[in-house]
Amino acid sequence: MHKIPVGVLGASGYAGRELCALIQRHDGLTLAYATANSQRGETAELPRGGHVTFDAADDVQLGSAALVFSALPHGASAEWVSRARAAGARVVDLSADLRIGNGASEGIPYGLTELRRERIRGAECVANPGCYPTSALIALAPLFEQGLIAPGATVHISAASGVSGAGLSPRLDLLFGEVTENYRAYGTGNAHRHLNEMRALATEYGADVDLLFTPHLLPIARGILSTITVPLGRPLEDLMAPWRERYAGEPFIELADALPELRHVAQRNVVRIAVRGVAGVRTPTIQVFSAIDNLMKGAAGQALQNANLMLGLAEQTGLPA
Numbered sequence: 469m470h471k472i473p474v475g476v477l478g479a480s481g482y483a484g485r486e487l488c489a490l491i492q493r494h495d496g497l498t499l500a501y502a503t504a505n506s507q508r509g510e511t512a513e514l515p516r517g518g519h520v521t522f523d524a525a526d527d528v529q530l531g532s533a534a535l536v537f538s539a540l541p542h543g544a545s546a547e548w549v550s551r552a553r554a555a556g557a558r559v560v561d562l563s564a565d566l567r568i569g570n571g572a573s574e575g576i577p578y579g580l581t582e583l584r585r586e587r588i589r590g591a592e593c594v595a596n597p598g599c600y601p602t603s604a605l606i607a608l609a610p611l612f613e614q615g616l617i618a619p620g621a622t623v624h625i626s627a628a629s630g631v632s633g634a635g636l637s638p639r640l641d642l643l644f645g646e647v648t649e650n651y652r653a654y655g656t657g658n659a660h661r662h663l664n665e666m667r668a669l670a671t672e673y674g675a676d677v678d679l680l681f682t683p684h685l686l687p688i689a690r691g692i693l694s695t696i697t698v699p700l701g702r703p704l705e706d707l708m709a710p711w712r713e714r715y716a717g718e719p720f721i722e723l724a725d726a727l728p729e730l731r732h733v734a735q736r737n738v739v740r741i742a743v744r745g746v747a748g749v750r751t752p753t754i755q756v757f758s759a760i761d762n763l764m765k766g767a768a769g770q771a772l773q774n775a776n777l778m779l780g781l782a783e784q785t786g787l788p789a
């Protein structure tokens with residue numbers, strides 16, 4: 469079978485390595501190049517086997533790939549996206565540079581696949597969502613779409629992530645001794661950069677809500693669990709109905725009776741969701757619990773899901789459900 473050549477920029481990072489590993493096992497894709505910055509010239513083992521050698525981005529023919537994944541840091545990515553597009557390649561950008569709410573997204577679909585599938589299919593460029601926003605927005609979208617949230621309400625998103633969410637760059641506060649056997653909030657004050665895209669999507673749905681987002685750091689490598697507290701305009705008779713109706717037949721959305729746990733989603737390209745009612749408050753309120761693997765559905769897996777659509781391949785190809 470003819471395989472479509474794809475390239476990965478920033479392949480030596482956490483998201484980039486996951487992408488290379490997924491591409492190596494993909495029936496319809498072949499890795500044309502994988503680039504790195506400080507690790508250029510090095511060969512690395514990939515998750516789940518195989519290895520890859522990193523080239524300098526300046527040394528590769530960007531246009532030798534039909535589609536380029538940019539897993540570069542914010543700020544560095546946009547310029548490489550432009551270069552890849554000028555060379556004739558489609559692009560999935562994993563950075564925040566082109567996402568809604570970040571000022572540079574006109575005409576570029578926001579790659580929350582289950583919510584934007586028809587815009588992503590055949591697109592030249594897609595802005596892959598952030599990891600926290602993937603967990604929160606897939607959980608909230610049915611409520612936005614069906615106008616179920618109390619007008620003017622504050623929706624509290626309390627979420628905890630493993631340390632790979634911060635990338636590979638060395639940082640004192642992410643040393644093993646600072647993280648292990650510990651748990652703490654960060655990015656407090658409702659100013660985390662992921663709020664931009666979460667607010668922008670809520671606005672697209674016309675939702676009259678405030679989002680109050682508090683991230684926490686878990687002493688594990690990967691996974692995000694979000695606990696989202698939502699005041700409703702009226703009580704729900706069947707708590708799971710909005711999600712069952714919205715996500716019927718979706719292969720990567722798992723609706724669960726039991727509360728989602730990170731071990732349920734590790735290494736998988738899924739969002740696992742459960743809903744509970746809340747007692748002892750005057751406004752009818754629910755809590756939505758959402759778990760993802762930040763490197764899979766939160767980054768590389770969703771990027772590949774979008775790339776499959778952009779290239780006319782079956783959406784599930786090469787993805788661990």
Ligand SMILES: NC(=O)c1ccc[n+]([C@@H]2O[C@H](COP(=O)([O-])OP(=O)(O)OC[C@H]3O[C@@H](n4cnc5c(N)ncnc54)[C@H](OP(=O)(O)O)[C@@H]3O)[C@@H](O)[C@H]2O)c1
Nearest residue numbers: 478480481482483504505506507539541563633635636767
């Ligand atoms: N980690 C996650 O859970 C996650 C989730 C969703 C989205 N994202 C986004 O995906 C992108 C990659 O994230 P990551 O966690 O994989 O980051 P990372 O581990 O820090 O990797 C960054 C990659 O970019 C390269 N790089 C760094 N600075 C560069 C520069 N100035 N110019 C060119 N290349 C440079 C690095 O090369 P060297 O290592 O060789 O220096 C590495 O390959 C980021 O935009 C991030 O926000 C990450």
